[in-house]
Amino acid sequence: xxxxxxxxxxxxxxxxxxxxxxxxxxxxxxxxxxxxxxxxxxxxxxxxxxxxxxxxxxxxxxxxxxxxxxxxxxxxxxxxxxxxxxxxxxxxxxxxxxxxxxxxxxxxxxxxxxxxxxxxxxxxxxxxxxxxxxxxxxxxxxxxxxxxxxxxxxxxxxxxxxxxxxxxxxxxxx
Numbered sequence: 787x788x789x790x791x792x793x794x795x796x797x798x799x800x801x802x803x804x805x806x807x808x809x810x811x812x813x814x815x816x817x818x819x820x821x822x823x824x825x826x827x828x829x830x831x832x833x834x835x836x837x838x839x840x841x842x843x844x845x846x847x848x849x850x851x852x853x854x855x856x857x858x859x860x861x862x863x864x865x866x867x868x869x870x871x872x873x874x875x876x877x878x879x880x881x882x883x884x885x886x887x888x889x890x891x892x893x894x895x896x897x898x899x900x901x902x903x904x905x906x907x908x909x910x911x912x913x914x915x916x917x918x919x920x921x922x923x924x925x926x927x928x929x930x931x932x933x934x935x936x937x938x939x940x941x942x943x944x945x946x947x948x949x950x951x952x953x954x955x956x957x958x959x960x
Contacts, residue, residue, distance in 0.1 A: 844893055881894065
């Protein structure tokens with residue numbers, strides 16, 4: 787099953803696969819860069835995953851839409867309330883990092899990949915002179931604590947992307 791949501795009337799949704807992202811949100815090489823193989827697994831062995839893409843103006847006023855989408859999708863995967871709130875904050879923080887470099891008038895795109903017990907969120911925006919966020923900053927430390935795994939890279943067309951990966955905590959016996 788595949789769902790796409792577009793919030794900007796003039797934009798069209800583009801899935802992470804079209805940007806060279808693997809099903810887990812990393813570059814297909816597993817390094818955060820576009821490539822051809824995913825974690826050494828042949829394509830036929832990969833688990834089917836839902837993809838949801840949201841594109842909206844690269845303006846802070848629209849981030850509430852993205853936070854709400856993040857929470858709804860995480861709830862769909864049975865993440866705990868704490869995990870959902872962590873993801874909402876992480877998406878907000880990642881977007882803040884990106885919006886400071888976004889080309890004025892451009893769109894921010896957020897691709898969600900939903901696995902059985904994992905969510906990967908790839909947030910991208912075109913930049914004039916993209917600079918990867920430094921991994922030794924307080925903001926990056928917060929992102930890593932909230933999301934579990936965080937990567938950033940500059941792709942073709944000066945597209946700056948931050949990828950967040952959160953795995954659902956194993957639930958105990960009921």
